[in-house]
Amino acid sequence: MDTTNNSQQYTIYIGNLPWSETNESLLSFFETNGLQVAQDESGEYMIKIVTDNQNNNRSKGFGFVTLADEENYKKALELNGTEISGRNVTIQPKQDRSASRYGNFRRGGANFGNNSRRSNSNYGSNHSRRGGGYSR
Numbered sequence: 001m002d003t004t005n006n007s008q009q010y011t012i013y014i015g016n017l018p019w020s021e022t023n024e025s026l027l028s029f030f031e032t033n034g035l036q037v038a039q040d041e042s043g044e045y046m047i048k049i050v051t052d053n054q055n056n057n058r059s060k061g062f063g064f065v066t067l068a069d070e071e072n073y074k075k076a077l078e079l080n081g082t083e084i085s086g087r088n089v090t091i092q093p094k095q096d097r098s099a100s101r102y103g104n105f106r107r108g109g110a111n112f113g114n115n116s117r118r119s120n121s122n123y124g125s126n127h128s129r130r131g132g133g134y135s136r
Helices: 023-032 070-077 115-119
Strands: 011-015 047-052 058-066 090-093
Touching: 011 070, 023 047, 023 058, 070 090
Parallel strands: none
Antiparallel strands: 011 058, 011 090, 047 058
16 A cells, blocks of 8 residues: 555654564554554565664654544544553654744844843953863
């Protein structure tokens, strides 16, 4: 079953997974609960547990699963809080990566582009601090 056109709208985030969880065991969890996971063009199930490449590819404890259709998607969301290997998992709709959790704030400090501090005499070229540190 090819669901590549609808894959984004039926993808869920699943968190608080045990590190021992695999794509195969996660597929088994969904099938046991009567849900159909989508497959790509090559027939692979669309399940991805995110792993840490710098730590022997150990699970980071979360992943993404694409369900076959809207009905399966809604049923999967109802499994939020279900136990997998002794842990209550979080199941939520996948959020778009372009939506930053910080909104439109610029990163890099509390000044946020306000140059009013520069008028303060402590920040002029004649200040007594060396090396940029703070004196106590």
